[in-house]
Amino acid sequence: MGAGSFRFEVGEFGCVSASDGALNYPPESLFANVPPERVEEALRQRNLPTTQVTTPYTCLFVDTGEHRVLVDTGAGNLGAHAARIFPGIDHSTSVTGLLPENLRASGIEPSEIDTVIITHAHPDHVGGTLNEAGELVFSNAHYFISEEEWEFWNSEAATTKAQAIMVETARTNLEPLKDRLTLIGDSSEIVPGIHAIATFGHTPGHIALSIASGADRLLHVSDAVLYPIHLEHPEWTPVFDVFPQQASASKSRIFDLAAEEDALVFAHHFPPFPSLGHIRRREQGWRWLPLETQG
Numbered sequence: 001m002g003a004g005s006f007r008f009e010v011g012e013f014g015c016v017s018a019s020d021g022a023l024n025y026p027p028e029s030l031f032a033n034v035p036p037e038r039v040e041e042a043l044r045q046r047n048l049p050t051t052q053v054t055t056p057y058t059c060l061f062v063d064t065g066e067h068r069v070l071v072d073t074g075a076g077n078l079g080a081h082a083a084r085i086f087p088g089i090d091h092s093t094s095v096t097g098l099l100p101e102n103l104r105a106s107g108i109e110p111s112e113i114d115t116v117i118i119t120h121a122h123p124d125h126v127g128g129t130l131n132e133a134g135e136l137v138f139s140n141a142h143y144f145i146s147e148e149e150w151e152f153w154n155s156e157a158a159t160t161k162a163q164a165i166m167v168e169t170a171r172t173n174l175e176p177l178k179d180r181l182t183l184i185g186d187s188s189e190i191v192p193g194i195h196a197i198a199t200f201g202h203t204p205g206h207i208a209l210s211i212a213s214g215a216d217r218l219l220h221v222s223d224a225v226l227y228p229i230h231l232e233h234p235e236w237t238p239v240f241d242v243f244p245q246q247a248s249a250s251k252s253r254i255f256d257l258a259a260e261e262d263a264l265v266f267a268h269h270f271p272p273f274p275s276l277g278h279i280r281r282r283e284q285g286w287r288w289l290p291l292e293t294q295g
């Protein structure tokens with residue numbers, strides 16, 4: 001297995017963290033309501049560059065024994081457009097679309113995946129749905145997305161609440177799924193052992209996932225929070241949250257649960273790869289404790 005895939009178990013379920021790459025963000029897009037000097041200070045304290053934030057794109061594969069499940073399809077060729085989307089920062093490490101090859105590196109053929117769960121329809125989560133020929137990459141899968149998410153991106157409201165490129169990418173990638181799609185709600189069982197947790201706000205129908213086998217549980221928090229610094233400064237919000245207040249309530253719901261249960265957490269954009277760890281409560285907010293995966 002290469003550096004872009006990491007195998008682990010949740011009870012009887014075989015799981016793989018598979019990297020789709022990473023994209024560099026201007027700090028002010030991730031921490032929009034904060035004076036730049038405070039953001040700079042927070043980044044410097046963590047020995048991170050202060051001019052851009054490298055944000056991993058990590059997808060999750062789960063083999064339940066009965067189903068082969070992929071959560072989100074990656075960003076596709078979004079990385080190739082990074083300089084247009086976020087001009088003026090270093091994009092030498094903005095590379096996306098690695099998911100299919102990193103799945104294959106773990107012995108998983110995209111055509112063998114029977115279930116794809118879409119946590120929300122932002123470009124970095126649905127951009128890998130179609131290949132360059134416009135065909136489905138996960139060609140034999142049935143798809144699941146929340147009813148609220150489906151309705152939002154197909155509504156007029158999306159065009160006023162989200163950037164045109166986001167609306168266009170969502171619609172292009174969602175439309176071909178409509179004949180192989182189930183709309184779900186809060187607590188819906190998607191396949192045995194995997195349930196949706198409504199965590200609306202980042203997008204109007206954003207979901208997290210509970211993935212449970214035996215006594216073990218993995219919480220997939222997707223984009224309930226975009227970067228670990230958002231846990232320590234819960235009031236710092238990204239420009240990408242469609243409904244920031246609702247997102248804030250959802251964040252509390254899912255991270256309080258993670259801390260209380262001491263559950264293993266998978267967070268789509270959290271460094272370091274494989275984006276796995278635990279959540280600890282702090283006086284203010286929470287703290288990300290990455291899983292130690294190397295000796």
Ligand SMILES: [Zn+2]
Pocket residue numbers: 122124125223268269
């Ligand atoms: Zn995302």
